[in-house]
Amino acid sequence: MSLSRRARSISPSPTLAITAKAKEMKKSGIPVISFGAGEPDFDTPAEIKMAGSKAIKCGFTKYTPDSGIIELKEAVCQKFKEDNGLDYETSEILISCGAKHSLFNAIFALCDEGDEVIIPSPYWVTYPEQVKMTGARPVIVETFEGNDFKLTPAQFKENITSHTKAIILNSPSNPTGSVYEPNELEGLARVAVEAGVYIISDEIYEKLIYDGKRHISVASLGKEIKDLTITINGVSKAYSMTGWRIGYAAGPKDVIRAMSSIQSHTTSNPTSISQLAALEAIKGRQECVAEMVKEFNRRRKYIVDRLNKIRGISCITPYGAFYVFPNVESLLSMRFKGEEIKDSFRLSQVLLNEAHIAVVPGSAFGASNYLRLSYATSLEDIENGLDRIEKILEKLE
Numbered sequence: 001m002s003l004s005r006r007a008r009s010i011s012p013s014p015t016l017a018i019t020a021k022a023k024e025m026k027k028s029g030i031p032v033i034s035f036g037a038g039e040p041d042f043d044t045p046a047e048i049k050m051a052g053s054k055a056i057k058c059g060f061t062k063y064t065p066d067s068g069i070i071e072l073k074e075a076v077c078q079k080f081k082e083d084n085g086l087d088y089e090t091s092e093i094l095i096s097c098g099a100k101h102s103l104f105n106a107i108f109a110l111c112d113e114g115d116e117v118i119i120p121s122p123y124w125v126t127y128p129e130q131v132k133m134t135g136a137r138p139v140i141v142e143t144f145e146g147n148d149f150k151l152t153p154a155q156f157k158e159n160i161t162s163h164t165k166a167i168i169l170n171s172p173s174n175p176t177g178s179v180y181e182p183n184e185l186e187g188l189a190r191v192a193v194e195a196g197v198y199i200i201s202d203e204i205y206e207k208l209i210y211d212g213k214r215h216i217s218v219a220s221l222g223k224e225i226k227d228l229t230i231t232i233n234g235v236s237k238a239y240s241m242t243g244w245r246i247g248y249a250a251g252p253k254d255v256i257r258a259m260s261s262i263q264s265h266t267t268s269n270p271t272s273i274s275q276l277a278a279l280e281a282i283k284g285r286q287e288c289v290a291e292m293v294k295e296f297n298r299r300r301k302y303i304v305d306r307l308n309k310i311r312g313i314s315c316i317t318p319y320g321a322f323y324v325f326p327n328v329e330s331l332l333s334m335r336f337k338g339e340e341i342k343d344s345f346r347l348s349q350v351l352l353n354e355a356h357i358a359v360v361p362g363s364a365f366g367a368s369n370y371l372r373l374s375y376a377t378s379l380e381d382i383e384n385g386l387d388r389i390e391k392i393l394e395k396l397e
Helices: 005-009 014-027 046-057 070-084 099-110 126-133 153-158 182-195 253-264 272-283 287-307 344-355 379-393
Strands: 093-096 116-121 137-142 164-170 198-202 229-234 247-250 371-374
Touching (some): 005 126, 014 344, 046 272, 070 093, 070 247, 070 272, 093 253, 099 126, 099 229, 099 247, 099 253, 116 126, 126 137, 153 182, 164 182, 182 198, 229 253, 247 253, 287 379, 344 379
Parallel strands (some): 164 198
Antiparallel strands (some): 093 247, 229 247
């Protein structure tokens, strides 16, 4: 029996694979320190867990409307108004099984065979794979460290063709932590409006931002760009609710209607229990977010400073999310035990097998001269992990 062409074209997630391998090694007694996972190491706040527990006790365990309960949609509308200066009706909101699911719905609602979707590189590993699932073509546009890995309006414009349907923007960014400034988004928005290209704006790390930077939703920059933008967000990162699987999308009614129809025939409704927990997260006290950001900021400063003191590594300062994306290009021509370190994938293998450190190679994100390290782990693990990395790199020749 042969698999479908689309199934054969999809690559498994490297980040999940590395995290799984690290967990297996830990189970076998190997003291692995993982910088791989993209999830906060904090527990879900107590009030949110209580809301989920209450949902179970009250019997809120049946089907809900496919597109999500009205109370959660109303809370999302209020969130967009207060946080982003955006007015949406509940008919313009879709609740899904995580932000990844929201992205899937958006891409499938917009793209046909032969369409093109522009994806700035470095990119989150799932973007090109989801585009390929639709039969559309991901158009990868390289960005550069000297510009904080941000796409310019000129780059955007020169890669638009008659087949371009959408662009995927991610700010704050996974894997780089870059944050687009208002004027940068305005330039990209002008290009999108002129060309009639949709923007799928992944804002899942919106609340994890540092150094006085301010998150701007591109849809807030005017009616014309709002009518072309599908904004993706969720509760996974800001509230440490990765396993609860609640994401949401906001956009034009016709697009949201199509996304809802797709969802109704794939997953049906998102989990009833998780929806009530997400309602508490969005409407409840927000001190938990501020506390998490404060701790992430402390780790961010430490890991950037340490990485820049390690031979062969340089690392720019990220302004959002919980990742660093150090440049390791000068190490890739070196050897370990006589074997050449040809690329970031091989370097990540050496770190895992020899130093028991799990990192994600930059090649997974379309940038082979880099590594991604998550600082969503304890400061003690960060310190110990960087000590191990420093020691193993001293053995490179």
